[in-house]
Amino acid sequence: MSSDDLPSSKLGTKQHWDDVYSTELTNFEEIGDEGEIWFGEDSVEKMVDWTVDNVAASANPSILEVGSGNGSLLFALLEAGYAPDRMAGVDYSEDAVRLSTAIGTSKGEGAEKIRFSACDFLAEYPTELSVAGETGWNLVLDKGTFDAMALAEKDVTGSHPADTYPKRIAHIIRPGGYFLIVSCNFTEDELRTKFANGATGLEYHVSDVFIRR
Helix, strand or coil, X not given: CCHHHCCCCHHHCHHHHHHHHHHHHHHHHHHCCCCCCCCHXXXXXXXXXXXXXXXXXXXXXXXXXXXXXXXXXXXXXXXCCCCHHHEEEEECXXXXXXXXXXXXXXXXXXXXXXXXXXXXXXXXXXXXXXXXXXXXXXXXXXXXXXXXXXXXXXXXXXXXXXXXXXXXXXXXXXXXXXXXXXCCCCCHHHHHHHHCXXXXXXXXXXXXXXXXX
16 A cells, blocks of 8 residues: 555644644643553554564663654653663654653653654654764654654645655664564555665565664
8 A cells, every 4th residue: 555545634634643642731731641552552562572672772772763642652661671861752743742751750760861852754853862973863663653644645746745754764764773663554565665665775674674774
């Protein structure tokens, strides 16, 4: 399935996610509800398990989640032993950033050190961690963000966000680094076609994982 085969939906609009996270931020402030885990807790567990098996915490990797929402995946990686000051999350909804930051502050024990920031990934690149001599990320994560982009409309130039996204993902990964994605709209073969091609420089590694050589 290509992004052109998917009908546009409100799930592909910034307004929808602004509304979602505005509500979830209010709920957290009023009753401490951290909000919905996109794709469920099983997806978080599987992504953490893969990371633990393939990207050792002892190597002090830099980790970025694109479309970090309420931060649940990064908080789970913190619990698995990854350094909070080596992790960052970006989201184009400012209320998502406020929510994840507030949750991190509430959790404490290092969670407050994970950096969350607002970033329209298709228009700007995230600020890298302030470590001398480092460029790019060892691991980039996507849990549903590409799926949401695939439900967006084309821009004024006729370009579809889902066609722009793979190249931008590849640009921020360090040589030898990984891109781990969870999708419910695309098959494994479709993801390979989107991300592992000459235009990106990414290679298919194993199911849902790509590597930059």
